[in-house]
Amino acid sequence: MAEIRPNPFEKILKEVPGLQGKKFFSLNDLNDPRVAKLPYSIRVLLEVAVRNCDEFNIKSADVEKILDWQVNSTKDIEIPFKPARVILQDFTGVPLVVDLAAMRDAIKRLGGDPKKINPACQVDLVIDHSIQVEYAKTLDALQKNEELEFYNNKERFEFLRWGQNAFENFSIVPPGSGIVHQVNLEYIAKVVFEDKNNVLYPDSVVGTDSHTTMINGLGVLGWGVGGIEAESNMLGECSAMVLPEVVGFYLSGELPKTATATDLVLTCTQMLRKRGVVGKFVEFYGPGVKNLTLADRATVANMAPEYGATTGFFPVDEQTIAFLRQTGRSEETIKNVEAYYKAQGLFRVYDGTQQDPVYSGEVLKLDLATVVPSLAGPKRPMDRVALSDLQKEFSEGLSKPVTFKTFGVPADKVDLEVKYNLNGEEFTFRHGQVLIAAITSCTNTSNPGVMLAAGLLAKNAVQKGLKVPAYVKTSLSPGSQVVTKYYEKAGVTDFMNTLGFTHAGYGCMTCIGNSGDFVDPVLNQVVKDNDFVAAAVLSGNRNFEGRVHPQTRANYLASPPLVVAYALAGNVNFNFETQPLGKDQNGNDVFLRDIWPSREEVEALAAKIITPEMFTENYSRIAKGTDRWNSLQVKQGIQYEWKEESTYIHNPPFFNCQLELTPVKSIENAYCLGNFGDSITTDHISPAGNIAKDSPAGKYLLERGVPQKDFNSYGARRGNDEVMARGTFANVRLVNKLLGGKVGPNTVHIPTGEVLSIFDAANRYIQAGIPTVIFGGKEYGTGSSRDWAAKGPFLQGVKVVIAQSYERIHRSNLIGMGILPLEFKEGESADTLGLTGKERYTIDLQEGNLKVNQDVVVKVDDGRTFTTKCRLDTDVEVQYFKHGGILLYVLRKLASSK
Template identity: 65%
Template sequence: MEKANPFESVVKELEVDGQTYKYFSLLALNDERVQKLPFSIRVLLESALRNCDEFNVKSSDIETILNWTESSEKDLEIPFKPARVLLQDFTGVPAVVDLAAMRDAMTRLGGDPEKINPLCPADLVIDHSVQVDVARTSDARERNEELEFQRNQERFSFLKWGQSAFNNFLIVPPGSGIVHQVNLEYLARVVFRGENGVLYPDSVVGTDSHTTMINGLGVVGWGVGGIEAEAVMLGQTISMVLPKVVGFRLTGSVPPETTATDVVLTITQMLRKRGVVGQFVEFFGPGCQSLTLADRATVANMSPEYGATMGYFPIDDQTIDYLKSTGRNSHNVQFIEQYLKSQGLYRVYDGSQPDPNYSGAVMELDLSTVRPCLAGPKRPHDRVELTHMKKDFNSCLQNPVGFKGYAISEDKRASTSKFNFEGQEYELSQGSVVIAAITSCTNTSNPDVMLAAGLLAKNAVAKGLSVKPYIKTSLSPGSGVVTRYFELAGVTDYLNQLGFTLSGYGCMTCIGNSGELHETVSEAITKEDLVVASVLSGNRNFEGRVHPLTRANYLASPPLVVAYALAGTVNIDFETEPIGQDQDGNSVFLRDIWPSRDEVQKVTQSVIKPEMFKEIYDLIAKGTDRWNALDAPQGKLYQWDEKSTYIHDPPFFKGMTKEVQDREPIQNAYVLAYFGDSITTDHISPAGNISKTSPAAKYLISKGVEAKDFNSYGARRGNDEIMARGTFANVRLVNKLVEKPGPKTVHIPSGEVLEIFDASARYIQDAQQLVILAGQEYGSGSSRDWAAKGPFLQGVKAVIAESFERIHRSNLIGMGILPLQFNPGQNGESVGLKGTEQISIELPESYEVGQQVTVTTSTGLNFQTVLRLDTQPEITYYKNGGILPYVLRKLLQ
């Protein structure tokens, strides 16, 4: 049973501007270990101290955290209770669907449905639904938003129902911005003022892996699966392994020609090389002072790309200045600063404050050594210096197929494809740019890189340069603030002239909502099977993500996006080759139009005003006209419509009992698919368009939906029937059971090659269990709950992999799927698995963290694997069949 907090004696008072607050003082513990803890770990310690009840959080947990130097080496678990939950609509819709279904189950099992309610603040930003259907026109935003509402009316109506049905639930309507930028500029509290005037640090878990962007503001937060987020919303603590913290010391300052994007791509490559999966990275050192808050947010945003749980910048003067510059309440800013200083959570760089202890060797980067760069063509940590881009791209053309290769034969490397566009003839070749997008909160939250793009556009127009009309250029910022400061800086017209017209406020191209290319462009690409390129200021460039036809995808700073759009190709050396010709026919080089960092920052300082943030976010709070006019149902229980192809009552709680049932043994299971390394959640649960030949398309057609209205998988995440069919539907998926890439597998009993979903349906019909075999980093990428829910609905009982990405492993357990890991030095091939044998897994009578589990096959193989249930709560979740059945049973009691 819960008890009174035994640490009430450390509660102190703080007076700010005539008001008295209370807080649980870390320093009042009188423990010298506190000052040696990394700042990020101190936040975990404060949460444990404040929430200690000797039931969910025990005194022993606090000792574990205080003893972090030793504890973090032992994979010890601790509980953590975040202050709030952050959702985006792709992952938020299924979360609300699950909550609605849980209310139904609660009612069916005789409980009170009102118990299913967020117990901590939950904010949902609708940002993933808008697509670049229209580009390069003055009315692009209006038309894209109109199409967004047409396509997503059912989803939006459902979310609007949730806004009124659930307490403690805020929705930021479509057309407002990108979740992480809105979080940074508006939603983040930095310090909460709780019940009885108790102050405590803001902390957040979000259903998007780039929740880490808020680490740049000194807020502890990271991405979790939608399943885990729902449990937090329902009052559960997160059980986590106390992480190691890599110290990353920054020195120097960024050179004049370099951007924050170049800094983060450099850091990403360094940290991927070291290996920081499951760890925190904490930045410190004098170089931090030379990075703006927006620069820090850019670096923090890409934590998933370098594999860390967080990329944390402790709060300092820069943080407080940012809060003031974004129009935060002045009294709040005062208590934030004074509280953090009183708690020992405020970083200073005047030599008076010793650096904390960190795990292992401290990493170092002299910012003055960072050079302009891109990342690609298929992964965000494959950095390429700008000066090496042409050489690197041509190497990729001839390299064997892989992350840095396309195996294009010598006779095809010079291939071209002519086409007619709007009455003019053009020609594509290997490396031609067909998509150029200033997109993604990673960069659109950073005024310096955004204004650099605007100033470069201005300089280019002055030289008479232009962008070929068939290149799909777009601008999709993360908030209306960007539009406002572009106007004040006088760069909007120049961006418009180059085709970077405002296409909407949302993620858009960064998550694959790039829309269709013009038909003649698509035909020209496919006719010669060209390796054409997209260049985007996003954070991910996995195969098939941005657009099915752009086989080369490069991450770049916004000014470089404009530069490559002007060049029309990535097969160019900007040092020696001109980007174009001016009005007089003279060569213009990139260096001739590139704005310096100092020039950009002067413009930034002159146009960024606190009033514009307040004005924009006051409008958001009132809702948009379209949102306010939207009809939505009322009532505490949702009335499901079986005809809906967007929102469907999921089967997750059907047949659930009040009491826990023993898990059924896994015997004679077939292998649904046999994968290699780096299978991402994009491969498992695509967020892109629905292929017209896919099982999902066939289902929609059977429901009377025309192909033009298919929308995307992401938009239909509230319908389990479609998402089960969309699981493993990626056209670039490589499955060792079949010869060609694509969403196919062998139905082993018959030997037929089928769509993966169709094979799984046949297995389920024949009451046959399934497993997945995989290599390293299984489930890397975005924190998509459907990457676990989909395999669950396809009958997958276990995944045996060389290693798992943190969030995806958690999601598998959340759905009751068993994650097993090959022992070190082993993989499927080394133990002799072909993928055609039947597999049995010996479930233990008594589960223990990290124990060995025996796997046997119908061909006589026998090998050991590691049970990847890493904490006692994960064991409990698995026994219950998942985290939500566990929560439901707990609330029923």
């Protein structure tokens, strides 16, 4: 093993001006003119490399690579990154802690010390994905949903309580506290870290949730990674990343009175998707930035995964300082942040005195004054549609052939109307009927501007006598308990309750697919029997097919006030300009414009009612833990005592390895398990929502005595590999070309021609000792950073994925599990090459001795060949692949260390 040397940059370690006794690695003292031209986000990467340089994990040459960013950012050059901390949510965090527990068993088996498996940096896990909207529209919905959450997840929570005590540097924010990204923004983020030697450095974070990027609104560099990569960071490994291009996004002007931060982020998402920023950083600058609140910036930063970027970064400035003060951070913390960032050249001002950095290629520009009220959908978050155009687009798209914007309804069924009875009241079902209207998700619930706008809109609606139709399932899922406090202080809680937006729980809920069912089973039957295009409107960031609810085909992302508006309208096939929402007490028509609160009114109310004490009181309670959480009784120990009968927590088979490395086997005569098209998301590969009774996972649970009412969700059962293997490729909206484009989680078992569930077909191939491959189109693995979208295919025997392009995190996760991502050459695909997926394929993997991005030839059993690009993008990824994945690499490394 190479020798770790003293840091060669100790010479630029100096005292922070104005902070006696506190030191920092001064980038200015590199005396390199290139530093001043670097984007602020790249300066953070530079500081990390300088401070951690040991000529082994991070070398002087890496520092030079970053300094020469202007030249190197277009060359796919690898650099190491070591985040200050890791943040987890429970859906992705539970399997990560399961892995750590299993690694403790494995390292002991290999002759090592179980205590070596322990976080080496700060790790926070926020439990926010477990609660579901089973109860809604009643004042006791919160209490009932939380009770059900603990009933459904008792095993998981007990396991996490064990982990909280078993691992060092590991803290848990208990259920009922809020959404991970809002809690991170308001409480966990430090902005500046201080080590044991009083050296200050920038806060930076990776998280096992795609929307970790929200923290970039606070000037903290962070992004989502797969749980597999996060686990290696926790165990002290650097992340290998390609030095990114940084797209500059110039903002000018101010948002108009009718526009919200949600409208802004949907506009940015559309612009950036069009530009193409996958794998790149986006950095916002310009005079318009100072006109955005910190919450507005966080909203824009949150949706970086939707516009495809690694980050959407807003450097630290006066707004950051004001937010830290507003959220109750200590004056010492604020002083350290301001002094450090100014001394380090990381503090941004917008008065024209600072030189703008150099950015990659053409800068995007947006005048905030041009932003209009918008939604995104009906099937993807990048498909923005102006509010004024939505009715026309939806109605015209009903009968057009199925695309991401259209539905393929037969022409004679477009105007279909079906009468039904609900609680003694007769209604008429039409296409576009809103069955779910949810104020949910981190994107918007952390923003007081849009949340108070929703509350004031509800107030105005109730005072005009408007009502929400009984068939709309309305729910409110705040991102933190602070929202509840300022709603009460603003006097809008009762009005929200009157419209049915009663408090359902503190968590992601509808946005993650934990929407529960419709308000009545009759609605399911009406939709199913008549193939209606039912709708959901939510203030979330994801609206992929099958995610919100299996039977809502039109899912629109919207600001919280627009969620309320569409709940009142009851249908997305609605024109707010020409159609009234109802009549007031005097019989006059009431239009949306009559009840929409002004921006000035919202801002004045926020300034009046939101205080630092709300935050300090709330988070001081959270730090102590809730009564339910503290009452969990668990047995402690260094190693976890697995319960074989558990259907929630199971010892996974990922670590059955020897200490010695064995060569990677080549692929011989593999069959194709699935042939998929473009934009196959991680929701398609590993759904988080309901477990169907007749699915392989449902049958597994029934066989083990679990009644259907206790199935919970795939997301909640991610600690059990046997459930998750059966849930892989289980999305009911999955389209597999092997089945001629039929919708459903099935495939053809090619040797017999039988149509089976994908799991059952995979199981047959495994039993026969036959490897399998997956074909994909563009943007394979788009969406949430789910490690199970790689672990599941691994357990199903998939050895290689061949796609036209990959989402960044998913590609990394595949490698992390030892699955090789190959990429069709530019302009080629399975279709253009005439591949049906029913052939057999042979691939020489050269015992794992592959080179970065080398060509790999695939041989087809009919004599044809085609060439692909190996998407092992760094030398470290090659090493991970040779070891069978990143976790086995780390395990062997720790087991063999003294």
